[in-house]
Amino acid sequence: MSILLETQDLELAYGAFHAVNGVNLKVEAGTIHTIIGPNGAGKTSLFHCLTGERQATAGAIHFDGKNLMRKPAHGRVGLGMARSFQLTSLFQNLSVRENLRLAAQGRDGARALNFWRRVDSQREHLEMADQVLERLQLTARADTLAGELSHGQQRVLEVGMSICSKPKLLMLDEPTSGMGIDDIPIMTQLISDLGRDHTVLLIEHNMRIVMSISQRITVMSHGQILVVGTQVFVRVDERVRTAYLGEAA
Amino acid sequence: MSEKNPLPFAKTQSRAMLLWVLAVLIGLPLILPSATLATEILIFAMAALACNLLLGYTGLLSFGQGIFFGAGAYCAALLMIHLQLGLFTALLGAAIAGGFLALLVGALAIRRTGIYFVMLTLAFSQMAYFVAYTLSDWTGGDNGLLSVPRPEIRLGDTVLLSLADARAFYGFVAVLFLLIFIGARRVIASPFGSTLMAIRENETRASAIGYDTRHFKILVFVLSGAVTGIAGALYAMLLHFVPLSNIDLAMSENILIMTIVGGTGSLFGSLLGAGSIVLLGDFLSDLWPRWLMLLGVILILVVIFMRGGLWGGLASLFEKVCGSRKNVVIAKEEGL
Amino acid sequence: MLNLYLFQILNGLGLGMIYFLIAVGLTIIFGLLNFVNFAHGAFFLLGAYICYTAVSLTGNFWLALLIAPLVVAALAWVIERLLIQRIYHLPHMFQILVTLGIALIIQEASVMIWGPVGKSVAVPELLRGVLVVGDFVYHYYRLFLIVFSGLVGLGLWLLLERTRFGALVRAGSESTETVSLLGTNIFRLFSMTFALGVALAGVAGVLFAPLRGAQPFVGPEILGVAFVVVVIGGMGSFSGALVGGLLVGVVQSLMTRLWPQGASLMIYGAMAVVILIRPYGLFGRA
Numbered sequence: 001m002s003i004l005l006e007t008q009d010l011e012l013a014y015g016a017f018h019a020v021n022g023v024n025l026k027v028e029a030g031t032i033h034t035i036i037g038p039n040g041a042g043k044t045s046l047f048h049c050l051t052g053e054r055q056a057t058a059g060a061i062h063f064d065g066k067n068l069m070r071k072p073a074h075g076r077v078g079l080g081m082a083r084s085f086q087l088t089s090l091f092q093n094l095s096v097r098e099n100l101r102l103a104a105q106g107r108d109g110a111r112a113l114n115f116w117r118r119v120d121s122q123r124e125h126l127e128m129a130d131q132v133l134e135r136l137q138l139t140a141r142a143d144t145l146a147g148e149l150s151h152g153q154q155r156v157l158e159v160g161m162s163i164c165s166k167p168k169l170l171m172l173d174e175p176t177s178g179m180g181i182d183d184i185p186i187m188t189q190l191i192s193d194l195g196r197d198h199t200v201l202l203i204e205h206n207m208r209i210v211m212s213i214s215q216r217i218t219v220m221s222h223g224q225i226l227v228v229g230t231q232v233f234v235r236v237d238e239r240v241r242t243a244y245l246g247e248a249a
Numbered sequence: 250m251s252e253k254n255p256l257p258f259a260k261t262q263s264r265a266m267l268l269w270v271l272a273v274l275i276g277l278p279l280i281l282p283s284a285t286l287a288t289e290i291l292i293f294a295m296a297a298l299a300c301n302l303l304l305g306y307t308g309l310l311s312f313g314q315g316i317f318f319g320a321g322a323y324c325a326a327l328l329m330i331h332l333q334l335g336l337f338t339a340l341l342g343a344a345i346a347g348g349f350l351a352l353l354v355g356a357l358a359i360r361r362t363g364i365y366f367v368m369l370t371l372a373f374s375q376m377a378y379f380v381a382y383t384l385s386d387w388t389g390g391d392n393g394l395l396s397v398p399r400p401e402i403r404l405g406d407t408v409l410l411s412l413a414d415a416r417a418f419y420g421f422v423a424v425l426f427l428l429i430f431i432g433a434r435r436v437i438a439s440p441f442g443s444t445l446m447a448i449r450e451n452e453t454r455a456s457a458i459g460y461d462t463r464h465f466k467i468l469v470f471v472l473s474g475a476v477t478g479i480a481g482a483l484y485a486m487l488l489h490f491v492p493l494s495n496i497d498l499a500m501s502e503n504i505l506i507m508t509i510v511g512g513t514g515s516l517f518g519s520l521l522g523a524g525s526i527v528l529l530g531d532f533l534s535d536l537w538p539r540w541l542m543l544l545g546v547i548l549i550l551v552v553i554f555m556r557g558g559l560w561g562g563l564a565s566l567f568e569k570v571c572g573s574r575k576n577v578v579i580a581k582e583e584g585l
Numbered sequence: 586m587l588n589l590y591l592f593q594i595l596n597g598l599g600l601g602m603i604y605f606l607i608a609v610g611l612t613i614i615f616g617l618l619n620f621v622n623f624a625h626g627a628f629f630l631l632g633a634y635i636c637y638t639a640v641s642l643t644g645n646f647w648l649a650l651l652i653a654p655l656v657v658a659a660l661a662w663v664i665e666r667l668l669i670q671r672i673y674h675l676p677h678m679f680q681i682l683v684t685l686g687i688a689l690i691i692q693e694a695s696v697m698i699w700g701p702v703g704k705s706v707a708v709p710e711l712l713r714g715v716l717v718v719g720d721f722v723y724h725y726y727r728l729f730l731i732v733f734s735g736l737v738g739l740g741l742w743l744l745l746e747r748t749r750f751g752a753l754v755r756a757g758s759e760s761t762e763t764v765s766l767l768g769t770n771i772f773r774l775f776s777m778t779f780a781l782g783v784a785l786a787g788v789a790g791v792l793f794a795p796l797r798g799a800q801p802f803v804g805p806e807i808l809g810v811a812f813v814v815v816v817i818g819g820m821g822s823f824s825g826a827l828v829g830g831l832l833v834g835v836v837q838s839l840m841t842r843l844w845p846q847g848a849s850l851m852i853y854g855a856m857a858v859v860i861l862i863r864p865y866g867l868f869g870r871a
Contacts, residue, residue, distance in 0.1 A: 051457065053457075072461070073456050073457055074456045074457070074458075074459050074460055074461045074462070075461075077457075077458060077459030078459060082458075083457060085454075085457075089451055089453060089454045089457075090451065090454065091446075091447055091450035091451050091454065092450060092451070093450055094446065094447070094450060098443070101443075102443060102444070102447045102455075102458065103458045105440055105443070105444070106455075106458035106459030106460055107459055108459070109444075109458075109459035109460040109461060110461070110464070111440070112440040112441060112443075112444045112460065112465075113440075113441055113464060113465065113468060114439060114440055114441055115435075115436045115439045115440075115441035115442065115468070115472070116435060116436075116439060117439055117440065118435075118438055118439060119438055119439055119440050119442070119443050122440065161458065164458075165458065165459060304678075310677070310678050310681075357857070357861060360861060361860055361861070361864055363677070364621060364677055364820075365860050365864050367621075367677065367681075368812060368816055368856070368860055369857055369860050369861070371809075371812065372813075372853045372854075372856040372857040372860070373853075373857060375809060375849065375853040376850055376853045376854055376857065379846050379849045379850040379853070380850065382846055383846045383847075383850070498805065498809070499805070502685065506682070506685075509678070509682060539693040539696060539697055541689050541692070541693050542689060542690050542693035542694065542697075544686075544689055545685070545686040545687065545688070545689030545690040545693070546686065546690065547686070548682050548683065548685060548686030548689070549668065549683050549686040549687070551682070552672065552675070552679045552682050552683045552686075553668075553671060553672075553683075556675075556679065
């Protein structure tokens with residue numbers, strides 16, 4: 001199994017506080033890899049470093065053989081990385097199809113600086129958008145404004161946008177956050193599906209989902225990796241229990 | 250910008266828009282008492298259009314448009330007066346001057362966002378004014394530049410058309426405006442334009458999906474600056490005079506007012522805005538020297554009751570009358 | 586020679602204290618209400634004009650010093666209730682547009698009421714004359730200006746730091762939600778804060794009147810300087826407004842001797858530099 005994403009002693013320090021404190025993450029290509037951990041464990045901070053939203057203060061990040069440390073967020077998309085946000089972050093006043101088309105267009109963001117060509121001349125982006133619409137089962141809502149979708153549909157669109165750039169690695173930050181009980185299976189099925197043609201790195205709190213779809217689980221606590229393993233392994237590990245429930249457990 | 254954003258956002262426009270513009274261009278000199286007034290409207294419509302590219306489409310509130318307007322005016326005037334350069338060269342020079350200054354202003358200003366971005370453009374505007382004031386050898390300082398020529402359209406040594414007549418000049422400016430309008434529509438309907446709107450909606454997201462937003466913002470600044478520069482040059486040719494006021498903060502404010510009152514939701518709004526403000530000023534200033542008070546009231550009313558500006562008002566009226574939502578407000582994003 | 590510089594510096598301090606009063610009002614409004622008030626300069630000139638009228642009617646500058654800010658505050662209160670309250674939630678762009686509109690209305694109304702030329706206000710009896718120290722001469726009024734502004738500043742500081750109202754204002758700038766959840770009538774707080782901020786500009790206008798009179802078209806210039814001071818000092822910061830105001834006042838004063846146009850260029854240039862390098866200004870917080 002090849003390693004698609006790897007970090008070495010990654011650190012993100014805010015002054016004296018280390019949100020990420022020496023993390024050696026290994027994500028194998030073709031797996032669905034979930035990061036779990038109590039609040040404040042540093043999961044989202046780790047994500048920020050990986051996506052480039054924050055500049056790590058120490059350590060290294062290697063993606064697909066390339067060193068990512070100096071690459072800004074928008075540059076990592078071109079290399080095959082895509083993310084979704086925990087707090088829904090869409091283009092509210094644009095249609096669902098346009099949201100997806102923009103995401104597809106962003107794969108080669110610099111090409112979009114062309115201000116003379118017509119947008120619809122780039123068939124491939126529209127086609128990608130339509131394909132993803134189908135996959136998300138949102139074709140009927142293609143022309144609806146993103147802001148008018150239900151919360152569950154917005155979360156699905158969030159994930160959908162990250163597929164459009166044909167990434168090698170999908171990074172999903174709490175995709176089911178705030179979703180109702182009825183919508184969650186749709187998301188779970190989607191992620192499972194995506195896992196077949198992408199590598200997926202996921203932050204999740206919903207243990208049922210984590211256990212049902214993850215091939216590998218990394219448990220974080222206090223900015224460090226506590227345990228890595230399959231769900232069977234992680235479920236019974238003492239340290240995980242302690243991390244979540246405190247010493248007394 | 251928040252989810253419940255009350256700002257009426259610009260979208261790509263329908264084909265009918267072009268016909269409306271043509272109608273206005275043809276109708277203006279017929280309805281108005283003077284061709285000069287009509288020309289002034291088109292010149293400011295150009296400036297407002299350029300301002301709207303920044304404001305309505307990219308979400309950037311720039312108090313610096315006066316810098317590019319004034320620079321374009323000075324540049325064209327100086328090229329014509331000192332180097333005896335012709336019409337198109339002067340206009341090109343103005344576009345380059347406006348675009349270049351916009352590059353500088355834009356590159357610096359976009360390092361900040363929100364109110365700090367606005368304050369930066371304001372500071373640069375004041376600085377430009379004082380520079381223009383100080384370099385009075387070039388700019389004429391307080392007195393401005395006088396005797397600015399209005400060259401003919403010529404091919405080599407042959408004079409094709411003299412623009413001395415007000416109507417002829419109007420025709421020339423109208424053609425330019427139409428070309429710029431079509432060009433702006435093209436820009437908006439391009440991948441670049443769609444990305445601008447994405448940046449306006451959610452810059453973080455735009456960045457996260459692969460766009461280096463700085464490049465986009467700087468490019469739209471340059472385009473805006475170039476068009477504003479051309480407008481300034483035409484204004485110099487219209488008045489045969491470049492006053493210092495072309496580059497002061499009030500000019501930037503006026504352009505913004507025209508853009509917002511006209512309606513930031515579409516390019517046609519800029520034409521409406523320029524038309525109404527210029528006409529209002531022209532009509533009222535003879536009747537009532539304190540007409541600015543009325544402008545103040547209008548500004549307040551627009552914000553309270555008609556944030557979409559004149560364009561927004563017309564569009565809703567149209568919707569109500571025609572009943573269909575298809576028309577102008579929800580135009581297709583793909584620009585088809 | 587030294588006397589000349591001392592003279593200019595004292596002038597600068599006087600001017601700076603006036604800038605401080607204007608800026609601190611603007612910064613309080615921005616700090617709590619997150620509201621960009623482009624009408625601030627107009628309230629300054631209104632203060633000067635009402636002072637003129639009060640002095641014409643009563644012959645008493647001191648009475649005017651009391652009345653004018655109150656009138657300005659009352660007007661501001663009304664405007665806030667009727668208009669400003671509706672636009673807090675709107676993007677800054679609309680706040681700017683509305684306050685620009687208000688500024689225009691005030692400006693033109695001033696010309697209508699008091700004429701286009703400007704009115705002069707006499708220095709009060711008590712403060713006429715000059716102080717003579719060796720061969721250094723300085724007007725009593727200008728010294729009074731510095732001292733009185735300082736007292737107003739001190740009073741304001743006490744108000745903000747030591748009273749319940751002040752605590753609410755400071756807390757509100759951190760989080761209006763929390764303050765309103767604690768049971769405060771947030772709308773009343775906003776109205777009072779707006780009125781207070783504007784009244785400070787009014788006081789500045791009154792103090793400035795005996796120096797340069799009441800002018801209808803100074804609004805934009807005063808507004809510009811106020812923003813420079815607020816940016817340099819830090820938006821929402823009291824000490825920032827003070828230090829920023831004094832800095833700008835002194836620099837402007839000194840530059841007027843050396844290179845008048847340069848003064849404006851420098852202060853706006855400084856504003857740009859501060860925003861680019863240290864946007865929170867000298868004392869502002871994130």
